[in-house]
Amino acid sequence: MYSFKNDYSEGAHPRILEALIKTNMEQTAGYGLDEYSESAIELIKKKIKRNDAEVHLLVGGTQTNLIAMAAFLRSHEAVISAETGHVLVHETGAIEATGHKVISVPSKDGKLKPENIAKVVEQHTDEHMVKPKLVYISNPTEIGTIYKKEELKQLSEVCKEKDLILYVDGARLGSALCSFENDLDISDLARLTDAFYIGGTKGGALMGEALVICKDSLKKEFRFHVKQRGGMFAKGRILGMQFLELFKDDLYFELANHANKMADILREGIKTAGFEFMIEASTNQVFPIFPNDLIEKLQENYDFLLWEKIDVEKSAVRLVTSWATDEDEVQKFVNQLLNEVQNN
Amino acid sequence: MYSFKNDYSEGAHPRILEALIKTNMEQTAGYGLDEYSESAIELIKKKIKRNDAEVHLLVGGTQTNLIAMAAFLRSHEAVISAETGHVLVHETGAIEATGHKVISVPSKDGKLKPENIAKVVEQHTDEHMVKPKLVYISNPTEIGTIYKKEELKQLSEVCKEKDLILYVDGARLGSALCSFENDLDISDLARLTDAFYIGGTKGGALMGEALVICKDSLKKEFRFHVKQRGGMFAKGRILGMQFLELFKDDLYFELANHANKMADILREGIKTAGFEFMIEASTNQVFPIFPNDLIEKLQENYDFLLWEKIDVEKSAVRLVTSWATDEDEVQKFVNQLLNEVQNN
Amino acid sequence: MYSFKNDYSEGAHPRILEALIKTNMEQTAGYGLDEYSESAIELIKKKIKRNDAEVHLLVGGTQTNLIAMAAFLRSHEAVISAETGHVLVHETGAIEATGHKVISVPSKDGKLKPENIAKVVEQHTDEHMVKPKLVYISNPTEIGTIYKKEELKQLSEVCKEKDLILYVDGARLGSALCSFENDLDISDLARLTDAFYIGGTKGGALMGEALVICKDSLKKEFRFHVKQRGGMFAKGRILGMQFLELFKDDLYFELANHANKMADILREGIKTAGFEFMIEASTNQVFPIFPNDLIEKLQENYDFLLWEKIDVEKSAVRLVTSWATDEDEVQKFVNQLLNEVQNN
Amino acid sequence: MYSFKNDYSEGAHPRILEALIKTNMEQTAGYGLDEYSESAIELIKKKIKRNDAEVHLLVGGTQTNLIAMAAFLRSHEAVISAETGHVLVHETGAIEATGHKVISVPSKDGKLKPENIAKVVEQHTDEHMVKPKLVYISNPTEIGTIYKKEELKQLSEVCKEKDLILYVDGARLGSALCSFENDLDISDLARLTDAFYIGGTKGGALMGEALVICKDSLKKEFRFHVKQRGGMFAKGRILGMQFLELFKDDLYFELANHANKMADILREGIKTAGFEFMIEASTNQVFPIFPNDLIEKLQENYDFLLWEKIDVEKSAVRLVTSWATDEDEVQKFVNQLLNEVQNN
Structure with a gap:
């Protein structure tokens, strides 16, 4: 997890x-x-x-x-x-x-x-x-x-x-x-x-x-x-x-850059997978809108916040990255997302 | 210092x-x-x-x-x-x-x-x-x-x-x-x-x-x-x-014991040197009453708090020990005290 | 006034x-x-x-x-x-x-x-x-x-x-x-x-x-x-x-009844004169919507609060009655209103 | 009372x-x-x-x-x-x-x-x-x-x-x-x-x-x-x-003068009767020290505050005068005091 x-x-x-x-x-x-x-x-x-x-x-x-x-x-x-x-x-x-x-x-x-x-x-x-x-x-x-x-x-x-x-x-x-x-x-x-x-x-x-x-x-x-x-x-x-x-x-900015880069990768992956965002953000928080069943599947491997119900089928979630976020995990998340979408 | x-x-x-x-x-x-x-x-x-x-x-x-x-x-x-x-x-x-x-x-x-x-x-x-x-x-x-x-x-x-x-x-x-x-x-x-x-x-x-x-x-x-x-x-x-x-x-108590032991050494030394205390305390704070000129001499090597003026010639000071207090420094303080007293 | x-x-x-x-x-x-x-x-x-x-x-x-x-x-x-x-x-x-x-x-x-x-x-x-x-x-x-x-x-x-x-x-x-x-x-x-x-x-x-x-x-x-x-x-x-x-x-309720009665007369008169209300209230406050020029004319004889701008031409005002409100003055207010409307 | x-x-x-x-x-x-x-x-x-x-x-x-x-x-x-x-x-x-x-x-x-x-x-x-x-x-x-x-x-x-x-x-x-x-x-x-x-x-x-x-x-x-x-x-x-x-x-000062005058009469009477005061005050509060049994007798006719116990036998009380204090009542209080003292 x-x-x-x-x-x-x-x-x-x-x-x-x-x-x-x-x-x-x-x-x-x-x-x-x-x-x-x-x-x-x-x-x-x-x-x-x-x-x-x-x-x-x-x-x-x-x-x-x-x-x-x-x-x-x-x-x-x-x-x-x-x-x-x-x-x-x-x-x-x-x-x-x-x-x-x-x-x-x-x-x-x-x-x-x-x-x-x-x-x-x-x-x-x-x-x-x-x-x-x-x-x-x-x-x-x-x-x-x-x-x-x-x-x-x-x-x-x-x-x-x-x-x-x-x-x-x-x-x-x-x-x-x-x-x-x-x-x-x-x-x-x-x-x-x-x-x-x-x-x-x-x-x-x-x-x-x-x-x-x-x-x-x-x-x-x-x-x-x-x-x-x-x-x-x-x-x-x-x-x-x-x-x-x-x-x-400038360690402070170096670390913030890393966090933002991780968020950018998430955003790119999510867009590629065809999803929209609750809000267009450009920092270390990402608010994609996912179908509820996809959210459940992602939750098996990842911990994140349910942010807001959009409609009966979809919700916005919040993904946060930081100075400590592991790029491999970010890639794995994006890969799972792309796979889930392909398999549907 | x-x-x-x-x-x-x-x-x-x-x-x-x-x-x-x-x-x-x-x-x-x-x-x-x-x-x-x-x-x-x-x-x-x-x-x-x-x-x-x-x-x-x-x-x-x-x-x-x-x-x-x-x-x-x-x-x-x-x-x-x-x-x-x-x-x-x-x-x-x-x-x-x-x-x-x-x-x-x-x-x-x-x-x-x-x-x-x-x-x-x-x-x-x-x-x-x-x-x-x-x-x-x-x-x-x-x-x-x-x-x-x-x-x-x-x-x-x-x-x-x-x-x-x-x-x-x-x-x-x-x-x-x-x-x-x-x-x-x-x-x-x-x-x-x-x-x-x-x-x-x-x-x-x-x-x-x-x-x-x-x-x-x-x-x-x-x-x-x-x-x-x-x-x-x-x-x-x-x-x-x-x-x-x-x-x-029990590290917590071990550390407190060390602090108290350091204070006890200070108290013993101060008594031996012939000084009194503002208050009889038994923990990691020591409140000796020293002549003002002795205080000045001690201040050349040690940092401590002036607590209270007792009279024109004497003041109470506060010495605090802790888990980190160095026993050698405590001994040196006591030694200086005994020397100062002997030389007077 | x-x-x-x-x-x-x-x-x-x-x-x-x-x-x-x-x-x-x-x-x-x-x-x-x-x-x-x-x-x-x-x-x-x-x-x-x-x-x-x-x-x-x-x-x-x-x-x-x-x-x-x-x-x-x-x-x-x-x-x-x-x-x-x-x-x-x-x-x-x-x-x-x-x-x-x-x-x-x-x-x-x-x-x-x-x-x-x-x-x-x-x-x-x-x-x-x-x-x-x-x-x-x-x-x-x-x-x-x-x-x-x-x-x-x-x-x-x-x-x-x-x-x-x-x-x-x-x-x-x-x-x-x-x-x-x-x-x-x-x-x-x-x-x-x-x-x-x-x-x-x-x-x-x-x-x-x-x-x-x-x-x-x-x-x-x-x-x-x-x-x-x-x-x-x-x-x-x-x-x-x-x-x-x-x-x-029951003086308390007698006085409240008077205040309400005065407000009811105002409400009736305002309706008769053809005006609407910002809110349908049934107590001692009345919130009619008047044309701005009518408001100005009423202000020559009466003091009341401008409550809210409705559009460029009209505003809601607040009229408050109380135990002390003079029924004659209420009638005079209504009469002036009816006159102003007739003369337009 | x-x-x-x-x-x-x-x-x-x-x-x-x-x-x-x-x-x-x-x-x-x-x-x-x-x-x-x-x-x-x-x-x-x-x-x-x-x-x-x-x-x-x-x-x-x-x-x-x-x-x-x-x-x-x-x-x-x-x-x-x-x-x-x-x-x-x-x-x-x-x-x-x-x-x-x-x-x-x-x-x-x-x-x-x-x-x-x-x-x-x-x-x-x-x-x-x-x-x-x-x-x-x-x-x-x-x-x-x-x-x-x-x-x-x-x-x-x-x-x-x-x-x-x-x-x-x-x-x-x-x-x-x-x-x-x-x-x-x-x-x-x-x-x-x-x-x-x-x-x-x-x-x-x-x-x-x-x-x-x-x-x-x-x-x-x-x-x-x-x-x-x-x-x-x-x-x-x-x-x-x-x-x-x-x-x-200057009604304000006239009323204050009356209150003070009433207190002055009390003070004079109390002194004449041989009692002392907890504090020498010069305004509309009087703090005489009375024997406890005298206090009890006075309390039959007058309401006042017990202020402070002085010793086993005596207490200080507080007498307050105001713009409304009745001079007759003040005189009656002083008279009772003098009588009580004489009768003892």
Whole structure:
């Protein structure tokens, strides 16, 4: 049984484990004040070309989102999210638990458009309603689509105009930036957004997300919020060392490229076999529509998520690849698919 | 420069890193539903002799405390803590940020007594005041003292009588249970308390705390709270594997014994050199009172915390040992101390 | 200029002011523990035929909603509301500020149906999502429609089946129960729901809402929550006296009948004049669709709310009547309408 | 039985009820946007000589405190209060329920001194602890003492120096400003503090507190917080009219003078009868120490609070006077006291 269920089913890239072992008995300062964390942060600031940015290394995505929003917002200020947004649906009300409403915006492709934001702002007219203040987008989105540079630029402009914070959830940011469709550089994110995070957990690390705060006013006393929400990591160097390893020679992007390549092979194979997709995605998630009996047969050898019922006979499934995905297994999957189709 | 500053300055016990490497490319379920986590939890339940307990593996201490209290308490219910309690002082208002008051009780030795609790309950008479509901103690306390079995039994009784939850912060639990003064077995905690956690971060792991919920009514839908507060760890097996390694053959206690032994050598040396202690502790923290000029000399070779000014000439300092403390360095410290004293 | 803008533009029914004056210099216990409040509560329990219910007299609607939900729910539990629900849209995130998500359900007539609730429950499958726990409905709804007995019964059944709390916002409850379409008795609410409130502010009082808690498990230590959220009223007898006056001889329903009668006259006149309605409502809110130029002319003499743009030429407006609405003014409004139409 | 139990046992000053009756059927805008509220606010701004201040009329004291602190503070920022402070002890954790720690400072006379504040700031050194940000004082204090101008000036200076918000709970502000010891003008409060509230509930109104925000940065979008916490009053004019009546010709101070005069008579009589006081207070609360058997005798005719056990034979009690206190009853109380003493 091989799993395409998610991008966190293996441990970490071997180089990361080696780095941990090599430095294991060194004594360092705690809580992210060690030299490894500091070097990783310097490296990230160089990559994103924003020496003035503030970078915080945190353990997980939900944690990063909730700490950021709790720190950035006053209690009457709300988050705008696409209806597919992770903070809206899949974080057990983490943002609401810190006191903030998350406003849902319908979206077919998982993306927010400037007109969506303008409309939400327009509808919230007075103090009887929350005040929309932070725009939450994910790149890639939760269904694998990405923002092009022009789209992000337009969002950035509408946010500046309406005095909104633009925040990007980058749980799979590497995969977005290495997509064949992508025209964004990581430094564009630092230039066009107010804060974003670079996902490590799904990008080759044991765990860890690097939150980048670009806007000055959002930086103030941020570490208090990290501690208050349980995100201050005693052995912070473990996070530092991982990001150091991922960014010192572009390992991060190399691994994302591998994940995307595996997804591309899947997509090609699926197309060749004659199937369609629920959504045209260009990152490490693939959403083919299969007949239900085919799904059952594939499930004998592969683990993956049933995503959505399409009709009585067909369903969309989700296949996820990662830095760890074995190309042989991908080929075997495609071969089984082609065989099944031929035999029918 | 050698550090006695804390018990989280090194990485993890080598066996833990080996286990991570060995299983690195296995595919497992996420979010703590993997076999390693399940085995670790079974092992812990066996150790504590409570097959009916629920165990949750979490990343850090503040996170564990805040998730537990947010899940256990209604918003008008409050926590009782000694004035030295970690949740009261050193977690940046984490408990208050989830909506609960923490009531401070004066304490010289860091411990709560039954009469303290009875008094707090008595003083909170009606709905104009919060309702005390959870008793928070640390074992060992934040200043290194421990609870004897009789003391814990009495606390347990007063809590039952007053319908209070008894919760133990066990960030350094190993050290308490391996103290020369200790008469508690880990199964006594599971028998006498409603919930407690077994600290991994300060006990040889990279990170991780095992929260044990003993009382049935506190278990309900606890994983929702873990997720909501950002504590659901994607690659949960990393926590599982560490606790598995620590508990499969008592490595956890072996490491705590080493830490305590190092502290005992320090204590003996300090006594021999003629110094007194701010508090008589029997675990891996030592609080000697030194003349200020001696402190300056020691600081040339050692890193440790200035704890409290005693008078114009003397201060209490904190020395912490751990599973990783080097016995040679401990001896060298004691030797320097004896030399300095002799030369004066 | 006469106002049909809302049902809280005048003070209180004269009998209420008289009662306040008559008892003004009596000394009573504070915080709702006075005899007037106690008598009012007894009276309400008799009316609703639930001697076991608990009644709390509170100042306003948002306050009542937020205290109830904060007291009833654990932090991972969420509220289900129609997209028009007051708690969802018009309370500035009051529920979220106490830590709970409010899940929005599309609804054309402002009402929730059993199938809406079943679907929400079905979609929330695990601990990565909030747990739906309280169904919030308003009767009448925010757009003036009402629940029939059969509808409420079905909601009650689905809530029992799914272990959900059924809560009714009765800001305008009198108007619902006196609607020509209504077949509910106030005791049906006490029988079919877990909690509901009887609105005083919009029903003839200076202010005040009577929250009725029917379900035993929701009553526990409720007054702590009232105090904690700032809802404990020092001179509680002022609330008590008002509800006593409103319920001792059905003044409450008499006033609601007047409000509804005024709305019926408006509806009849509008129909006669040939206009349609945005929604067919049977309570004290009327939502006619008028040409924009007619609206402008009416605005010279009347104050009311522009509700929704229908197309380039027409808009829906909201006319609200109350216990205080002057029948002469209603007739004058209708006459002007008929004249304007005739002259065109 | 006559009650000296509190200052909210009667209704409102007759002039207030008259004003409500006179304007009862006028139609006004809701939510505090009516002309009465606006006039009251203008009047208050004139009285305090701060035309730039922002005034919000709210229903009660706990509500005012919690809305202000929730609006003013970020979640890691804490309140400093004397151990007797109302927010610390008697508001059921209202401030903590909005996410903020309240730090307790020991105080014999209910007052905070500059050195208390400096010490708290000094002890909170880094992001592992909350950040003290708002100094909460009550004038008069909860035990009837008052701040002199020099004391308030010094607090103001230390707050400016340490970047702290100075907030005054004025539930009984009239009584403080009319005390024989007082040298503060109400305009001094507006000059020396960042925010304070003028208590109406205990000063002759049915209910209502006027929150004055002096510091510009604290004003931003405050009404959103009022609404979010359930403090937006539909018929806001009821609050407006009351403050208009209380301030249009110094009725507020006249009523406070009466309350203080009644307390002065009590104090004189108690001294003459040979008793001591738990605390030397100069406002409308009196804390005599009486033998327990005398207390029992007085309780046959008078209602008052047992405050504190002094020793086996004596206890301190609390007698409260108000705008409504009957001078005859005060004289009768003093006479009974003198008689009881003579007869012993």
